[in-house]
Amino acid sequence: MNNRLIPEPQTPNSEPQTIAILGAGAWGTTLATLASHQGHMVRLWSRQGSSSLQSVLCGAEMVVSAVSMKGVRMVVEQVRSLQITPNAILISATKGLDPDSGSETELPCLPSQIWQTALPNHPVVVLSGPNLSAEIQKGLPAATVVASENETAAEQVQQAFSSTSFRVYTNTDVLGVELGGILKNVIAIAVGACDGLQLGTNAKAALVTRGLAEIIRIGTDWGAKPDTFYGLSGLGDLLATCNSALSRNYQVGYSLAQGKQLSEVLASLQGTAEGVNTTQVLVRLAAQQQIALPISHQVNQLLQGNITPHAALEALMLRDRKPENC
Structure with a gap:
């Protein structure tokens, strides 16, 4: 792990914990660094690494999942088949919707729900924000939820990761916090195309x-609290994602607006653009639930190659006139 740009370790504000972090991509590595600088014993696991999953999980009081959405179910099944610390806190840091679930009457599974269903005796905490x-x-200073x-589990995670450069807040609206981090990725593609x-x-x-209005519309329809989407995991994450290359x-959106093909764009990315799936x-x-999401619809058309960025813009601008709060 390259820590050259990381500030010197700080005085821990909680008792040292053993923390297993699953996923050694950019976010998993960053969380590992934050935790280690708080004095915790951190073990980082990846499918390509030399350490076995069992050895990484052994004695861990917190298990952080920072794998991509497509890898969540596989990792969950592996963890469930192994022995982990009783009452270990499971922390989901993945932002995506499960493509293999959901129907006209059921919502797709969220990452935290997959973990909770598989390991019902363990508390599950969602970590999300403009990070x-x-x-x-x-x-650089940042905050998360x-x-x-x-x-109690949320407060323990808050204590474990809080520092002078990383402020952690708690929230009880798990659905809203998780959806805010997931749905903003779709809007970020649209904004990237706008800038492109x-x-x-x-x-x-x-x-x-x-x-943001679309995020709140679908999120509240699914049962989240509207106020949550004005917080760090909603508006905060949306602003960060839509204002940074x-x-x-x-x-993805910016490159598509520059005339590149989606396959070419995805192949050049370092990591996963969860918003595509x-x-x-x-x-x-x-569509099944008859919820109007005009921006998301145009983003989908753009990703499918059915429309050009200019045509998507025109379709949005020529929609029927309506009050702002509809």
Whole structure:
């Protein structure tokens, strides 16, 4: 792990914990660094690494899942078949919708729900917020949210990861916190395309604002609290993702607007742009439930190659006139 840009370790604000982090991508590595600098014993696991999953999990009091959405079910099944510490806290840091679940009457599974279903005797905490890994690796200040129905577990995770450069808040609206981090990726693709077309600040501001309205519309319909989406895991994450070229989802939209093919864009990314798969699942579900998501619909059309960025813009601008709060 390269820690050259990370500030010196700080005085721990909680008792040292043994923390297993599953997934050695940018986010998993960043979380490992944050935890180790708080004095915790951190073990980092990846499918390509030399350490066995059992050895990484052995004695771990917290298990952080930072794998991509497509890898969640496989990792969950592996963990369930192994012996882990009783009452170990499971922390989900994945932002995506499960493409293999959901129907006209059921929502797709969220990462935390997959963990909770498989390991019902363990508290599950969702970690989400405006957290661009590259900035945190430089020691720049950031904040995040940890949400759980088990408030004690959320507070323990808060203590474990809080520092002078990384502020952690708690929340009890698990669904809202998790959905905010998932759904903003779709809007980030749209905003990236807007910037790629050089449409200006006015257009970008309108797109982010109406995108937030879509997130709140679908999120509250699914049962989340509307206020949650104005917090760090909703509006905060949306602003960070839509205003930084460090965001992979933003990069996808920007590159498509520059005339590149989706396959070419995805092959060049370092990591997974979760918004690509999320868009398809989201639009399918919204259509089944008759929830209007015009921006997400156009993003899906763009990703499927059915429309150009300019045509997607025109389709949004020519929609029927309506009150703003509809």
